[in-house]
Amino acid sequence: MKLQLENQLFVVGIAIFAENLQLLETFFSHLPKQLNIALIIVVQNQSANFPSQLVQLLEGKTSLTVHTIEDGMKMNPWTVYIVPEGKYLQLETQTLNLLDPPSESDTPINYFFKSLAQEWGKHALAILIPGSGRDGQEGLIAIRDANGIALVKSPETDQFTSMSTNAISPDLIEEILSPVELAQLIYHIVELEENPLLLREDKESPLIPSEELEEILSILYKYKEIDFSYYKTSTITRRIIHRCTLLRSGKLENYIHCLKNSEEEQKILCQDLLIGATSFFRDPPAWEYLRTEILPELVKKAQQEEKQLRIWVSACATGEEAYSIAMLVDEAMRKTGKSLNVKIFATDIDSNALEIAARGIYPESIANDISPEYLEQYFNYEVGSYQVKRSLREMLIFAPHDLTKNPGFSRMNLVSCRNVLIYMQPELQQRVLRLLHFSLLSQGILLLGNTESIGELEEEFIILNSRLKVYRKRRDVQLSLTHLTQKAVTLPTIYSSRKTKLNRSRLDQMLTEVFQLGFGERKITTFLVNVDNRLLNVFYNEAELLQIPIGEANLEITEIILPELKLPLGTALHRAKRDKQTVLYTGIKLYRNNQEENITLRVGYNCNAPSLEEYLIVFLEIETPPTVSLVNDRQKKVYEVAPEVAQQITELEYELQQTRENLQAAVEELETINEEQQATNEELLASNEELQSTNEELQSANEELFTINSQYQAKIEQLTHLSEDIDNLLLSIDIGVVFLDKNFRIRRFTPPATQAINIRGTDINRPIYHFTHNLDCPDFIAIIQQALNHQKLIEREVTLSATGENLLLRIHPYIREDDINDGIVITLVNINEL
Structure with missing residues (x-):
């Protein structure tokens, strides 16, 4: 099986306690050069100046580039990154984001491993080197759930042993290895082309061919009697490949050989497929x-x-x-x-x-x-x-x-x-x-x-x-249980006690035993068939009783025997299998070559041969009685069938064959529909997950919008109060004020302004030049335009024509906070008393 490796960066997360740095030196000194990996180190219990010391330490032990992480740094291959003290690391694909400790109770190691699992999935490797603290189990769970690989340093190499690997659930750990073995395993996973973890024949073909998958699941059934054939193939495949990778088996055939011969590996793979990941109050x-x-x-x-x-x-x-x-x-x-x-x-x-x-x-x-x-x-x-x-x-x-x-x-x-x-x-x-x-x-x-x-x-x-x-x-009713149907890549056929497929050595053994019994030496037409009536071997066919039709071969013996013998042979085969004994018919009439021949038919069952207990031997002899009697006279029966009965049986057999073909077509159609429905269901489940994720995002967005809306509401209340303050101020000062926009449209005005300019409350948003005024100022509109264009204050003393009062006219540009001229403010102040 020729496979091709995908070129993909691996990210190796290393969690270590400060007291175990010697082990890190050993690990890096044995790590091969030029691996397509990036390594990120989280150190627990480190001091403030620790990262710079670790950089110097590792630079002397590895040819890889070593950096202390800065926020927003991009991750590159062949590089080691060290998380600074007091910071949490969050990954966004290849971007490294440093965070202050979050409010939740996650430790730096668990937080990092969870982020690594989420972003890198099956290309994530987590290495936990325990020390005097206790941390990392939740992170290892996340790595395993994302199909990454979780590795732990063996306790035999501990310098500080207050945390042994017993503190971690054994179901969560792929391997417990020494630092040297950890380095070697990473090399096998990342660089060796026979590594099956990331292999594809092509994008459409399965990772594990159906024959190999059947063989693996058959081994597990014999070990534990658990039928994994109705578990999801994708999940089973990933777990099998996982084990193959960790054992460094290379080719899948090597792993199957190991699985056959190792009960311990059968136990581990069974536990892996059972997926026992759980926790208190999950969800x-x-x-x-x-x-x-x-x-x-x-x-x-x-x-x-x-x-x-x-x-x-x-x-x-x-x-x-x-x-x-x-x-x-x-x-x-x-x-x-x-x-x-x-x-x-x-x-x-x-x-x-x-x-x-x-x-x-x-x-x-x-x-x-x-x-x-x-x-x-x-x-x-x-x-x-x-x-x-x-x-x-x-x-x-x-x-x-x-x-x-x-x-x-x-x-x-x-x-x-x-x-x-x-x-x-x-x-x-x-x-x-x-x-x-x-x-x-x-x-x-x-x-x-x-x-x-x-x-x-x-x-x-x-x-x-x-x-x-x-x-x-809803109600107390007993539902019928669904029966699991057999599938092409499933195990009921493997586990069936009636195996119909023979390998070459099995057939040779069986033929040897037939000859030892003397069947093959007798000059009698002799056939070997299995319990499905399929022809396996022809020992002698002198009577030429078989007819092989042109076209696709059909080796069911009742279909290729002469038509006159089809009914008696089918009956004899059925009785032999039902009663588990030899059946003998005599006097079967056969007409050919213008002659009538009498045929003696024997169907032998079991025949005292160990290999033949699931197979039958058919003897057909013309006229001459057998030299060796395989049955006593009481078992002999003269086979006689009236022509009209034979015709009716033939018609019934034809109808039965048609019914079988129709049933098979219906079964195939239902299987196709079931596959389509299953695919649709998987799509719906995927869509449901997406919708659930989208709903969560919308909920989050809704919360954000609610917060923003609350802020805006507060702003509106502030602006309302401010507007009311201005209105009350303008009313209290008894000064005519008119606000214009840059197109001279009226925005607002105070009541005293109506004595000088003939406007009313309904004139808001109308241009001021639509209205007459009572001022001795013929160029009133012109000086407004001048103040707007030159952005300067213009003052002029004017007289109110109706009363003769003297007013100070001030025209001032309306300047916004961003220094943009957005209109005009006109004020009219009574100066008679000045």
Whole structure:
């Protein structure tokens, strides 16, 4: 299988504690040169002048360029970047942004790893070199969820061992290696062309061909009896390639060989495919809804009816979700002040995960997910870890259970199946949903993950919260379980006890045993067929009883035997398989070459040969009786069929064949429709995720607009007050004032101005030259134009013609804050008394 490597930059994030710098020197001294990577180092517990010291230290150990990060710096390959003390690093593709410590409780290492996972996905490598602090687990989860690779330095090389790798969940770590091995592994992942992590034959072909995928899943089924064939192929493929990369297997064939011969690798790959990533109170809005709206109602109802409250947490992994529900149930009971019999059943297919869950011991980092009140109420703190208190553990029963095969518990008030269905194909999703529906009481509650839905069971559930995927069972009805159909790249054919495909060595072994029994040496027409009636071998055909038609070969023996023998042969084959014994017919009439021949037909089953237990041997002999009797006389039957019966049987066989062909066409059409619907469903799910993301963005934008609107409202109120102040000021000074825009249109004026200029309140926005005035100033409009053009103050004493009062006319340009002339201000002041 020839593959081609994509040219893509890798980003390696290294989290290290200041006391372990010697290990960083070892790592860089063994890192090959000219790798297409950028390395970013986050150091915990560093001093203020530490970054410059680290730059000097690393420059002497590596040929890579070393920089202390500056805000907005662009990331380049073959370069090492060091995060300054007291700063958090956020990645935006290849831009490095430095931030002040955010308000949330994320540590610098977790914050950086999460940003690395979000931006670089499968091209992200996270290396955690632990020290005296405890940090990094949440970041490793993010890297794994984004299909990146999480690596941890082995404890054997620790200088400071107060944080061992035991503080980190083993399900989150790809490899625990020494600094030298870490450097070598990075080289294998990034540079070796046989690395399958980023390989493509072309953009349309699958990463793993169907034959190899079937073989891998078959190995896992034999090991664990878990059928992964109905899980999403993309997820399975990524996980397999992940393991292939970490083992440095190179070609996929090498990994399959390793998988066949290593039970430990089978165990690791199984755990990888089961995807046990979880945490306490994951998706906080869903838990808040459960705490405030669902559980109080369930607890109150169970207390009133004096019944047991039954809850099932399926696919519970290492138990965080089950304990989260238990804490909320206990809190709801405490609020009512009444006791209640509660049983929480927590199940998973992974026995290793269940052992962790039953112990209830978790790393110290869970304090980031659980409130201090809950930690104090429900956990006992030990050095480096928390253990769930016995009183809470007694509420739960952990048990192994395969959600895809077996019905779960019954009479449940609440069933949680969150973030499991997303890894399954639609057919399996519907089967699992029907099993969950069966487990619920009428009006019971079903919880799904935020990206999951109930699909075709919409009529069976009432939607309580569409965004958080909370449903109530509508009625007490038993749904039929869907049967999983066989697919081209799926495992039922692999696991079937009736295998119809033979390899060459198997066929040779079988033919040898046939000859040892003497069948191949007898001069009798002899055929070997399988349980599907397909011809596998012709030992002797002297009687020329087979007719191979022209065109596409069809090796079903009842189709290529002479027409007169089709009915008796088909009947004999059916009886032999049904009764598991040899069948003998005599006296079968055959007319050819103007002669009548009597045929003896034997169909031998099992024949005491180990390799033939799933195959049948057909003997057809003309006239002469057999020299070796394979059956006693009581088994012999004379085959006689009336012509009209034979004709009717032939017609029925033809109709049956037509029905089979029509059914096969219908099945193929339904499979095509199902594939189209599945593709449409995936598109809809993707669209739904996009819409959900868009909705969140719109919500954020709406909040921003609300904030801006509030600011504008405050500004408007300020302007309103200011305008009212000006109006009151102008009214109080008894001076004629007229405001004009630069086109001489009237903006506003005071009542005293109407004595000099003949304007009214309805004349706002009309040009002032439309109106007459009562001033002895014939060039009134001209001097207004002059003041506007030259942007200067013009003063003139004028007389009011009606009363003879002397007025001081002042015409002043209206200058804005940005020094732009935007109109004219005219004032008329009575100066009689001056």
